[in-house]
Amino acid sequence: MKKTGKRVIPGLNLTMGVTIAMLSIVVLIPLASLAVYSSSLGMKEFFQVITRERVLSSFYVSFITAFVASAVNAVMGLILAWVLVRYDFPGKRLMDGMIELPFALPTAVAGIALTSLTSDQGLVGKFFAQFGIKIAYTRIGITIALVFIGIPFVVRAVQPVLEKLDGSYEEAAMVLGAKPAVIFRKVIFPELMPALFTGTGLAFGRCLGEYGSVVFIAGNKPYYTEITPLIIMSELQEYDYASATSIALVMLFVSFLILFGVNAIQAHNSKRIKGGNS
Amino acid sequence: MEAEKKEQSQLVKWLLIGISVLFLVIMLVLPLFVVVTEALRKGWEFYVSAITDEYTIKALILTIEATVAAVICNTIFGLCAAWALTRFHFRGKKILTTLIDIPVTVSPIIAGLIYILVFGKQSFLYPYLQQAGIKIVFAVPGIILATIFVTFPFVSRELIPVLESIGTDEEEAAALMGAKGLTIFRKITFPHIKWAFLYGIVLCTARAMGEFGAVSVLSGHLRGVTNTLPLHVEILFNEFQYVPAFAVSSILVILAVILLVIRSIVEYRGKKET
Numbered sequence: 001m002k003k004t005g006k007r008v009i010p011g012l013n014l015t016m017g018v019t020i021a022m023l024s025i026v027v028l029i030p031l032a033s034l035a036v037y038s039s040s041l042g043m044k045e046f047f048q049v050i051t052r053e054r055v056l057s058s059f060y061v062s063f064i065t066a067f068v069a070s071a072v073n074a075v076m077g078l079i080l081a082w083v084l085v086r087y088d089f090p091g092k093r094l095m096d097g098m099i100e101l102p103f104a105l106p107t108a109v110a111g112i113a114l115t116s117l118t119s120d121q122g123l124v125g126k127f128f129a130q131f132g133i134k135i136a137y138t139r140i141g142i143t144i145a146l147v148f149i150g151i152p153f154v155v156r157a158v159q160p161v162l163e164k165l166d167g168s169y170e171e172a173a174m175v176l177g178a179k180p181a182v183i184f185r186k187v188i189f190p191e192l193m194p195a196l197f198t199g200t201g202l203a204f205g206r207c208l209g210e211y212g213s214v215v216f217i218a219g220n221k222p223y224y225t226e227i228t229p230l231i232i233m234s235e236l237q238e239y240d241y242a243s244a245t246s247i248a249l250v251m252l253f254v255s256f257l258i259l260f261g262v263n264a265i266q267a268h269n270s271k272r273i274k275g276g277n278s
Numbered sequence: 279m280e281a282e283k284k285e286q287s288q289l290v291k292w293l294l295i296g297i298s299v300l301f302l303v304i305m306l307v308l309p310l311f312v313v314v315t316e317a318l319r320k321g322w323e324f325y326v327s328a329i330t331d332e333y334t335i336k337a338l339i340l341t342i343e344a345t346v347a348a349v350i351c352n353t354i355f356g357l358c359a360a361w362a363l364t365r366f367h368f369r370g371k372k373i374l375t376t377l378i379d380i381p382v383t384v385s386p387i388i389a390g391l392i393y394i395l396v397f398g399k400q401s402f403l404y405p406y407l408q409q410a411g412i413k414i415v416f417a418v419p420g421i422i423l424a425t426i427f428v429t430f431p432f433v434s435r436e437l438i439p440v441l442e443s444i445g446t447d448e449e450e451a452a453a454l455m456g457a458k459g460l461t462i463f464r465k466i467t468f469p470h471i472k473w474a475f476l477y478g479i480v481l482c483t484a485r486a487m488g489e490f491g492a493v494s495v496l497s498g499h500l501r502g503v504t505n506t507l508p509l510h511v512e513i514l515f516n517e518f519q520y521v522p523a524f525a526v527s528s529i530l531v532i533l534a535v536i537l538l539v540i541r542s543i544v545e546y547r548g549k550k551e552t
Contacts, residue, residue, distance in 0.1 A: 008450050009365050010459035016366075018358040019374075022351070026427055027380055030392035037395045076301055083298045087291050095298070097542045101306050103481070104534040104541075106488025108508040109527040112515050113309035116316060116524075123308060148305055180287060209385025212490030212508070216515065229387040229491065236391065236495060241400060248388045259383045263376070 034252070038245050049246040054222055055231060059250070062228040065139055066207035069146035074200045076147075077154025078192070084155070085162040099155050102148050107212025114145055115217045137219030142227065145213040150203030157199025158192055165191055194269040201262040205255050313531050316524035328525035336502045337510040338529065340418065341487055344425040344506060348486040349479055351426050356433025356478060360471075361463075363434075364441040365449070375438075381430040389427045390495025393420060416498030421506060424492035429482045436478035437471055444470045473548030480544060484537045488530065 038046070049055065084096055102110065118125040118135035125135055135141045165188065173183045211229040218225040228251055235244035318325055328334065359378060363371060381389065397403060397414040407414065414420045452462045468475075490508045497504040499513065507530055514523035 007366065008453040009446060009462070010453060011361055011463075012366050014459075015358040015362040016368075019355065019362050022355045022358075023374075023377060026355075026423070026430055027377065030396050030427075031380070033395040033401070034388075034392050037400075076297075079294055080298050080301070083294050087295060089295055093542070095302065097538055098302060098306055100538055100541060101310075101534070104484040104488075104538050106490060106508045106511075106527075106530045106534070108490045108511050109313065109488070109530050109534075110309060112511060112523060112527060113312045116520070117308055117312050123312070124304065144305075148309075151305070180290070205383055209383075209387070210491075211385065211387050211494075212488075216512075229385050232385075232387050232391065233495065236394065241395065241398070244391055245395070248385075248391050251385055252388060255383045255385070259376075259379070 034245060034248065037241070038249055041242055041246060045242065046246045046249075049243045050250055054226070055228075055247060057223045058226050058228045058231045061139065061142070061224070061226060062208055065142040065146055065227070066204055066210075069143045069150055069207050070200050070204040072143070072147050073150040073154045073203050074196060077151060077199060077203075078158060078196060080151070080155045081158035081162055085159060099152050102150075102152050107149070107210070108216070110148055111145060111213040111216035114148060114213065115141070118144065118217065136217055137221075137225065139225060141217040141219075142214050142225060145217045146207040146210060149210050149213055150207050153203035153206065154196065154199035157195045157202070161192055161195040194265050197265050198262050201258055201265070205258040205262075208258075209251065209255060310531060313524050313527050316520060317528040319524075320521050324521065325525050325528075328522040329529060331522070333502050333505065334507075334510060334526055334529075337505045337507045337526075340421070340505065341507040343418075344422050344489075344493075345483055345486040347422045348425040348429050349482050352429055352431075352433050352482050353479060355430070356435075356437055357475075359434040360437035360441050364438055365446060378431045378434060381427050386424075386428055386489065386491030387495060389492040390424055393423055393427075393496055415496055416500070416504060418504060420496035421493050421504060424496050425486050425489050428489050428492050429485045432482040432485065433475070433478035436474045436481070440471050440474040441467070473544055473551065476544045477541065477548065480537055480541045484534060484541075487533060 080099065084092065084099075115136050116122050118128075118141055120126065120129050120134070120136075122136070128135055133140070135144060169187050170183055173187050178186070209229060211227075211233070214227055215230060218227060218230070220226050220230055228247060232244045232247050232251075235241075235247065317328075363375060394415055395401060397407065397420070399415075412419070414423065448466050449462050452466055457465075488508055489506075490512070493506055494509060494512070497506070497509055499505065499509060501510075501513070505513070507526060511523050511526050511530070514520075514526060
């Protein structure tokens with residue numbers, strides 16, 4: 001594939017120039033400012049801020065709700081992708097289009113709608129209140145909002161892989177007498193694993209940083225339903241940029257870790273597929 | 279045995295479809311239903327007066343401005359980045375690709391924070407900006423910058439895979455025959471990427487008009503000045519003006535549904551042509 005010799009296609013200088021310039025102005029310089037600003041903070045101060053009890057508990061709340069929501073999304077995303085690819089039924093195209101709703105619907109709107117739905121007077125909230133389960137203003141509420149935000153990530157990651165899956169292995173397994181459950185576990189699932197991980201990883205990353213949909217449903221009680229982005233926000237409102245930056249750095253570090261993990265899975269997987277073909 | 283197996287797989291099929299429908303109805307349909315019913319709870323006239331309120335209109339205009347700015351900016355960037363990344367080989371390509379993707383992995387709150395650090399009071403740029411009379415933080419330029427940031431890779435991400443898969447043979451042939459860069463792009467490249475291009479713009483529009491976190495950090499929440507529609511929803515909701523909040527939300531819901539329909543059409547047409 002590697003091209004040698006003279007470049008014939010024009011436009012390298014122009015497009016590269018615009019790309020680098022815009023990337024620097026919009027992304028790199030502002031991000032660098034985060035690094036510059038944080039280097040002016042002392043190590044001690046940094047650790048003091050991020051080990052404050054309230055901050056630590058916000059890390060815990062953010063992590064646990066995002067984790068549970070991603071687990072739910074992994075299962076539901078897999079089922080939805082399966083249904084959309086493998087079955088035919090009336091309204092399928094509508095269903096397929098709807099999956100994207102969380103991408104298109106502003107998060108604040110989703111937030112207030114879910115809050116009013118799950119509060120004690122809401123349609124869903126009323127039902128669960130009978131059993132003494134509160135959803136809005138609890139961690140369950142946060143998790144629900146994050147499930148809403150994350151679901152398209154998983155479906156859209158798994159769907160194309162499932163569409164391209166070669167049916168002949170399944171057929172072979174069936175002819176050899178394997179039960180459907182066994183075929184799914186041993187033949188189909190291993191093929192879907194990388195895509196499922198990628199989608200869930202992206203959803204998890206998005207959930208950790210989510211603000212708009214969570215802020216309404218969470219109730220924002222310290223130590224209970226206060227998520228990390230909210231802590232950063234309240235530090236900013238008090239003009240305490242040092243604390244806000246310190247906490248943001250921790251979050252940024254975690255999201256880069258996730259990005260790195262997802263990329264590693266993708267790279268590993270594409271190598272595996274390419275290796276198999278040639 | 280065969281019949282039994284078939285019956286069983288039919289059962290699984292309808293069970294899974296049932297679970298999916300139930301999930302989607304509760305998670306996606308009911309919230310939309312709530313927005314509509316709550317918005318109309320005090321009647322049609324109240325609804326109309328809520329959405330034609332002076333501050334709502336001003337917020338709508340600012341939302342449109344920020345969205346248009348983000349779409350134009352990121353379309354230019356998307357075309358250039360996709361061309362540079364798929365048409366040439368150079369060192370550091372992987373790093374560049376990763377850097378472009380940063381904005382989608384960063385929390386919107388952090389996106390707002392970094393602009394405050396660059397342009398806010400404690401920045402070394404601040405005195406110069408003030409001298410020049412430029413206000414960015416807690417003003418409209420900040421909101422536009424934040425919107426551009428969160429949707430930054432949306433167009434390029436759609437274009438890169440398509441450009442990669444069509445290869446460069448046709449363009450090289452055209453270039454060797456003496457066609458100019460712009461002609462090559464217009465006549466050869468663009469017809470291939472038309473639908474991916476539109477798709478990227480639709481996604482960019484959807485995200486830009488709904489951005490909340492990053493804009494919220496930079497806005498300062500001045501009614502009628504730096505309030506976008508989503509921020510206006512927040513203010514109304516926090517003032518317990520639920521019906522107006524949902525009425526304003528309904529504008530955003532309508533826009534979102536329109537965008538989803540366009541998205542489906544674009545995707546369908548794109549698939550048909552390839």
